[in-house]
Amino acid sequence: MEFNQIVERAAAVRAKYAQLELKKYGKQWTTAQLAEGFVGDVGDLMKLVQAKQGIRDIQDVDEKLGHELSDCLWSILALSKELNIDIEKTFLKTMAELEERISRS
Numbered sequence: 001m002e003f004n005q006i007v008e009r010a011a012a013v014r015a016k017y018a019q020l021e022l023k024k025y026g027k028q029w030t031t032a033q034l035a036e037g038f039v040g041d042v043g044d045l046m047k048l049v050q051a052k053q054g055i056r057d058i059q060d061v062d063e064k065l066g067h068e069l070s071d072c073l074w075s076i077l078a079l080s081k082e083l084n085i086d087i088e089k090t091f092l093k094t095m096a097e098l099e100e101r102i103s104r105s
Contacts, residue, residue, distance in 0.1 A: 010077035038075035
């Protein structure tokens with residue numbers, strides 16, 4: 001699957017969540033609420049990383065890590081769409097900048 005297809009798939013799932021939010025709460029989550037959800041996902045990810053390193057006891061850690069990493073990626077893609085950021089373009093630009101910085105070190 002191409003990156004742009006992944007971005008569009010994330011947007012489609014976000015649209016489904018928006019409809020569910022309207023049904024359940026009468027309004028869609030704000031961009032800030034999406035970001036807050038991402039922060040929660042990062043906290044969950046950190047607990048799983050600790051489990052992977054033997055600091056916490058969590059069953060099926062690899063499966064749960066994959067799920068949480070996917071949740072975090074989805075949150076980033078959904079936020080980039082909400083904020084009108086071309087994440088593919090900016091990701092590639094940022095990687096080029098990092099490689100340039102590394103090559104100067």
